[in-house]
Every structure is written in C-alpha cells, then in structure tokens.
Amino acid sequence: MTETPAKPHNTAAFYGQAVASFAVAMGATAIGIFRLNADAWVRGFLAIAVLYLVTSSFTLAKVIRDRQDSGR
16 A cells, blocks of 8 residues: 655635735835935835835745755
8 A cells, every 4th residue: 555645735724824925025015115314216216126026026935945846
C-alpha cells in the first residue's frame, strides 16, 4: 500500500488574513502618498514605484512557487 503525501492546504482564515493584510498595506501606502506634502510628480513617482514593487513581488512569488512545484 502506497500513500501519496497530502498536499498542504491553506485555510479560509489564512487566505482572508493575507488578503486583508495586503489591502491594509496598500491602502495605508496610498493614503500616505496622497497626503504627502510634496509636488504631484513626486507623489506620482512614488505611486508608480509602489505598483512596480507589488507586481515584482507577485512575479517573484510565482516563480519561486513554480520552481518548488516542479521539484516535487
């Protein structure tokens, strides 16, 4: 009898906490940039930089996950 290892599964609470944490972080950053006492071009640059950082983070997480999945 061979058993296949159980695939790890995230709970709904863990998923909800991750989504809520992401939303709070993005919201706080957006408010901070909006309320920043600086010229509009500076705030725009910071907003673009934050969006670039977020997309790069998602891409990096996906690449790492895909590499781990291919090693199984």
